Amino acid sequence: MTETFRAVMIEEVDGKPKAAFKTISTADLPPHDVLVEVAYSTLNYKDGLALTGGRIARKMPLVAGIDLAGTVVESANPEFKPGDKVIVNGYGLSETQWGAYGRFARMKSEWLVRLPDAFTMQEAMAIGTAGYTAMLCVQALEDAGLTKDDGEVLVTGAAGGVGSVAIALLAQKGYRVIAATGRPETHDYLTSLGASGFIPREELNQKGPPMAKERWIAAVDSVGSQTLATVLSQIKYGGWVAACGLAGGTDLPASVFPFILRNVSLLGVDSVMAPMHKRKRAWWQLAKDLPKDKLAAMTELHPLSNIFDLAPKIIAGQIRGRVVIDVNA
Incomplete structure (x- = not known):
């Protein structure tokens, strides 16, 4: 499968990281064993730093975005099949690994957490x-x-x-x-x-x-x-x-x-490289203890096209609660 799509790329320009929209192909993605069609991502403080010139990305070029929720399209690991809903948090996305700000992402299967039944993909990224x-x-x-x-x-x-x-x-x-x-x-x-x-x-x-x-x-x-x-x-x-x-x-x-x-x-408390048993336990507990009405009250949905307007605001402390990013808008 080869498709072109828009992504937020971080590249080195004059010795500094520079983020911008760029059209890339699934053929450009890293050779990991699971291809995910991304539905939603988030805007975190670290994302804001990465998009405003902070030295978050350490291996360039790469796609920005440290969180994703999406659907498996291709998988070389029998534990994950096309159609499975998955989430990924951390693991160096947007730092040393290609991230979520694009329609497709190739991930290592050991990074994937199955989307809990309690959450939609949008809600999972409201948590992020x-x-x-x-x-x-x-x-x-x-x-x-x-x-x-x-x-x-x-x-x-x-x-x-x-x-x-x-x-x-x-x-x-x-x-x-x-x-x-x-x-x-x-x-x-x-x-x-x-x-x-x-x-x-x-x-x-x-x-x-x-x-x-x-x-x-x-x-x-x-x-x-x-x-x-x-x-x-x-x-x-x-x-x-x-x-x-x-x-x-x-x-x-x-x-x-x-x-x-x-x-x-x-x-x-580290979330980036936390072992899988801690991740699964955290998501199970979130499904049990986090009230959906409070999650909705703290969340705003924005298109990926707004990402460069939002990034400096989160760095300046002007964002309240959580921002979900529709990567296909």
Whole structure:
């Protein structure tokens, strides 16, 4: 099968990555064992970086887009047959592997997760890497011992993709969730997802004492840098922080005091190369615990043709919730 189609390609131009629409063929795709016809993708923070010149792509040229939901067209692996609905999150898509921003993508069969019966392909991409990562964070906290009776849980970057899904999941499970956001206009939206209270983002991104007043039993942090350091200083004795992002920076100007004096645990959460058993468990739990009405409330659908207008907005923190991309529009 050989077909031409439009895709968002990242190529090296004058020593820098440059993203643009380009017409390519299925013959140009990598020689992986499953050909997928992509229906939907997403726009994540990492996608925004890749499309605005950030050095996310490390092997060029390649197609951008770190998430996909689609239908198997050809497969050399008998576990997947034409017509199967599948999703892929991470695995280096848009970094070292060709991604999802085009009608067709060739994937390795070991990357594929079968689309849960509970979700349409559009709903699966409304969750996407951000929502799947949020579930990994919630599971990490609960696996460590967190229960809904332990106290308040803080979610930073609350109006973003990870934050929105984390709030909805935690609230559905009965936790009292405090949302950290710098956008007061999102308070009604976050309340509708289940947030019980708010803290201004500015209170967390200012340097404070290495051991501040204890406030939260646990936190989901997608910001990093000074915000994560401040959150760690405010975690109650024996509490936990699940860290999964770097929207505020890659540094961590923290002290060892919370770890050695308050027995605080910092739980690193990676979604890109997470083993398959964790992925399947996360998607199973999402199907069980994520309310469909809240998922719909946090989601916008956009055509792929709008992608270059949307990318700088997500980097600037101007996107609320989740963005689903119709790759064929």
